[in-house]
Amino acid sequence: MSTTIQDGKKPAVAPGKEPFLRRGRIAWTLAVVLLLIGLAPLALMAWKQTQFNRVALATAQQEYQLLVAETIAREIDIHLDGLRAELLRVSQTLGGAIRRTGGPDAELRDDLAGVVDERMPYLRYDYFLENDVRSVDAGELTDDLKPIFDAGLEEAAAVLIAAVQTRPDITILSVPILAGSPPRACVVISAPVVSSGRFRGVLSSLVDLEHVWDLVVSRRWPGHTVFGVDRSGRVFSSNSAVRPRPGQDATDSALVQRFLTSSRVGRETLQFIEIVDGEEIEFNGSYEVTRQGWGVFIQAPLSEVYRPIEAMVESTWNTALLVLVLCVAVSWFFARTLSHPINRLAGASSRFAAGDLSTRVSVRTRNEIGELAHSFNVMADEIEEQIRKLKRAARENHELFMGTIRAMAQAIDAKDPYTRGHSMRVNRYSVIVAKELGLTGTQLREIHVSSLMHDVGKIGINDAILQKPGKLTDEEFEIMKTHTVLGANIVAPIRQMKRIIPGLRWHHERMGGQGYPDGLSGDQIPLMARIIAIADTFDAITTHRPYQKAMTFDEALEVLERLKGVALDGKIVDAFFSAYSKGLIKSEGIEKSILAEGETTLPEAAPVT
Known part of the structure; x- marks a missing residue:
């Protein structure tokens, strides 16, 4: 029976329109494969036995190191005790x-x-x-x-x-x-x-x-280094001509450090890592303490300690391999026949999960794998359709949201004939400057929305003040200044718009701390508010107001230069100048703030996250 699944385009007849006819069961194939590899329990037993022997041999090696360290320490004690007794005998003889x-x-x-x-x-x-x-x-x-x-x-x-x-x-x-x-x-x-x-x-x-030391350490331990250290961690004797050598400070060794920090009355075995010739090598080491408080150490790389273990493991697995090779050869055809279609289906699933929603599989089998592929196609069709609907709904919601924001901004600007179009122009300036500063994604979208709504608080200001043809009195100006707090309070209850509040509340703050409403200065002012502040200032001085005539762009740029570091952020002013020099902000038609086409395009996404 041919059991294949091939990647391809969607069939002419959509999956799910016809009933799926299953003619075989994958369990039969599995039963045959499991029967042919019936020797697997033998391999498992061999592995278990190997693991058990590995642990037993590793423990024996550690005990062997401890025994060697203890033997050397006790023999050093015996020799030194003999010499002390000899000297004491001579001193007593001399006293007599x-x-x-x-x-x-x-x-x-x-x-x-x-x-x-x-x-x-x-x-x-x-x-x-x-x-x-x-x-x-x-x-x-x-x-x-x-x-x-x-x-x-x-x-x-x-x-x-x-x-x-x-x-x-x-x-x-x-x-x-x-x-x-x-x-x-x-x-x-x-x-x-x-x-x-x-x-x-x-x-x-x-x-x-x-x-x-030579009398005691007369035997040879292949691959092992035996050395002694005093109570300060200095090596006084060693059987190695390379490392550690007599006179060397061994306190950088993890094993010696353990000895020095212990009570120096016991023994211990430890696995640790040392750097030898720039290479990290794992060691197994043990130490015993002499009656003088000195340490006797024996250590060896794990590769040497476990060499007998590895030899045993290799021998065991060579035998097991010879037994299993026949079963592997016989079951190879069946395993490949089973795994190949599963791999193809898994690949299609991975591509689909990675975003290729057009991925489908063409079904040619009549067993459980074929049924799984058939279900995958049906699921993929449903998911692709739902994602299309979600994208369409998200796009519509985004357009509705931005349209509402623009309409609100235009309605606020319309209350004052002198500021008509102000919010749109500030929005465009802000987005261009933000892009020039390298902002993207969420930050750029938040500045886009916040700059559009930066004067939303004016909805709560009396029209008599907004539409006054002359200069405001001090009392009227204090009322006008409350539009920043009013705007922040208006959007505060909306969870999705909390991140744009800094632009609404603090776009009239100044770098020197002379602004309002909170008198922030320098980096205390959020970046969003500093960007909108420059855009707002530039538009204010390049449009006609009851109390001033519009400046030319060149004059306005000179004003921004004077305000750098005093009222406005110098880096952001430089970004504004850079955008102007690139032609992104044009001086024709100041009253409408004509901008370079397409420079305020934003990626589609939720307005604020």
């Missing part, structure tokens, strides 16, 4: 010798030299003799380490003196010290020398922390 001999003997240097090894390459005993401090040392101390060693020893001595009476077995461990090139980590361990209950001096040892 002093008790027997009364002070350091000549063989002390040899005794200290016997303790020096690769772990503790330097030992020094500082003891108090009367008012002097003397030292006996063994081993070698480089010049760059001497001031650091002395500072650590001085700090340790102060602590030991204060604590030795209550804790004779106390030892002090300094923060990791980096020296040499490349930097090598060391620490200073200090222990008190006590004889006969008296504090005699301080025995200090320089410990090669890098040697301890």
Whole structure:
């Protein structure tokens, strides 16, 4: 059975005029396809198992990192505890010798030299003799380490003196010290020398922390970086020659930041992003805290952490693919036969939704898809007809609205023979200037309506004042000034016209604040009102009034130039001049304000939104 839907023009016989005859059911085709792909449950089970194993392996990798970090941290603690115990033993031995001999003997240097090894390459005993401090040392101390060693020893001595009476077995461990090139980590361990209950001096040892680190981190973890940081976030040892390196500030790492902001008494695993060579790379990392408060970190890119997982997933899916390929090949013809007409219908629906209301589909099937296409054509005909009606009604409403507005404006102008046509001219000037300023769409339509109705409030002014042939008295002028508020109040109850109120109320405001009714100034005056103000001013001085003769356009332009920034917005005045220079505002027939043809054309739309 041929199952096709072709795009085309509307059939000669309109859809819906004849009954739709269905001869088949798409369910039959679906039943055949589902039967042929019966191995889908197997693929689903394989996928489920893969997901389960993925989670399990990911958890195992995280636990592995935590275990490595914990193991290294505990081994560092064990090594350092051993060195502290060794130094304490030597200090106690030294205290016993002093008790027997009364002070350091000549063989002390040899005794200290016997303790020096690769772990503790330097030992020094500082003891108090009367008012002097003397030292006996063994081993070698480089010049760059001497001031650091002395500072650590001085700090340790102060602590030991204060604590030795209550804790004779106390030892002090300094923060990791980096020296040499490349930097090598060391620490200073200090222990008190006590004889006969008296504090005699301080025995200090320089410990090669890098040697301890190498002993602990002797294994290799492919793809993983292992490093240690002190309490300030500075790296003191690392198994990486690239990043992070000893001496580097690692506080920009999200994992190190978590360590620094924690209580530094626990461990944690975290996924985070670092920028390496300008590229964002996602890492999985863990850390454990030593008893000294240092952090031992292990991290690796997720691509390395999950490499075994990806290998497992790839193997699983390769097997599943081999099982499913036969079913895919057999069902391909049926799936294509089913999906092709649906895609064609979906395409027609998308074009219709995008605004191509002439889109139709020609029906050649006799199943559910054909029936759906038939219904689409009927629906499209109805929607297209309704949209035509709506557009026609909207156009008529718009024309009625604008006609009413113009009639109202002309009726107001007709009350005063000197201002006949004033609203239409102000409207045209305002629209031209608004276009010159780059306003479009809703803003332009609102200025169009507002400028037409800007004097609607004069409907509430006594005709005797409006039609007075001479200049108004101060009292009459105060009454005339109320037409701005009256106009705003007239349209205020009309929700659709609220956005044109600024043009009605404030078109007599001035940039310097001398206008009315509210004395606004500068940017306090809405743009709509500033545009209408210029158009209103220009028309007022270029038409005959009882109290003045009409100016020429050139004279009027000079007046506008003088009013820039004082009463009128300078930018809008410049836009007016620009429109005039382009010939959009012509000076022939000032009394009718002849404008360039077509320049006030507005797009059809609701007048105010």
